[in-house]
Amino acid sequence: MSIAENLKGIVEQLPQNVQLVAVSKFHPLENILEAYDAGQRVFAESRPQELAAKAAELDREKYPDLEWQFIGHLQTNKLKMVLPYVSLVQSVDSVHLLKEIQKWAAAAGREVSVLLEVHIGAEETKQGFHEEEVVDLLFDADKYPNIRFCGLMAMASHTTDESVIDADFERIDTFMAYLVDLFPELTDFNQLSIGMSDDWKIAIHHGATIIRIGTAIFGNRE
Ligand SMILES: *Cc1c(COP(=O)(O)O)cnc(C)c1O
Numbered sequence: 001m002s003i004a005e006n007l008k009g010i011v012e013q014l015p016q017n018v019q020l021v022a023v024s025k026f027h028p029l030e031n032i033l034e035a036y037d038a039g040q041r042v043f044a045e046s047r048p049q050e051l052a053a054k055a056a057e058l059d060r061e062k063y064p065d066l067e068w069q070f071i072g073h074l075q076t077n078k079l080k081m082v083l084p085y086v087s088l089v090q091s092v093d094s095v096h097l098l099k100e101i102q103k104w105a106a107a108a109g110r111e112v113s114v115l116l117e118v119h120i121g122a123e124e125t126k127q128g129f130h131e132e133e134v135v136d137l138l139f140d141a142d143k144y145p146n147i148r149f150c151g152l153m154a155m156a157s158h159t160t161d162e163s164v165i166d167a168d169f170e171r172i173d174t175f176m177a178y179l180v181d182l183f184p185e186l187t188d189f190n191q192l193s194i195g196m197s198d199d200w201k202i203a204i205h206h207g208a209t210i211i212r213i214g215t216a217i218f219g220n221r222e
Helices: 002-009 029-037 048-057 077-083 096-110 129-140 162-182 200-207
Strands: 018-025 042-045 069-071 086-092 110-116 147-154 191-193 210-213
Touching: 002 018, 002 029, 018 029, 018 069, 029 048, 042 048, 048 069, 048 077, 077 096, 086 096, 086 147, 096 110, 096 129, 096 147, 110 129, 129 162, 147 162, 162 191, 162 200
Parallel strands: 018 042, 018 210, 042 069, 069 086, 086 110, 110 147, 147 191
Antiparallel strands: none
8 A cells, every 4th residue: 555545544543633643764865755746734753863964854845843852762963863853742751851851942042842652551661751750750840941841752561462552551541640630720731642553542532632653654773
């Protein structure tokens, strides 16, 4: 199937309030433009160099409404490669990173929209905040005047057992609702980014407002 057909098959099944983010990492610019021509506007990358290279290669005047997001682990010494290009950093996973983004944004006179990445999967190594850390951080939200807190991002456990994935997403959905209740002053805090190629239907069932799809659009990565 072509990229356009893959996209169509997914978009047709999406509820109105769910945004499809096309994960283009490891795929060349031609494939991104093929998706663009099929109507896709939002793309995400997970490696700073790759994002910066693709964003620089792209003729901005020709594609003014093409939007980049960042979904990978971001080291603070790579901020400058990423922040100028993206509309959303989905993968803020430490207070240290958040503080550095705040500094960059204040110096640049910008506001940076972020999601906080929460660790919900079974894997010990997976990056992300624990739930109580997110609560503590959001109590301090006014320490970050140039950050717009837009919600949460998470990945389910790496398993084919759908009941485990279902439980992971159920948990983050419940946590999201708890935060929205606890911090009514954070009026932009309403996005839940869960769901990838193999589990996005389960994610939608549990309140996803953003799904991040790579393989099911572009095929396998090299
Ligand atoms: C690569 C990646 C995706 C997309 O994964 P697919 O299984 O190819 O859809 C989604 N989210 C993150 C954080 C990723 O790194």
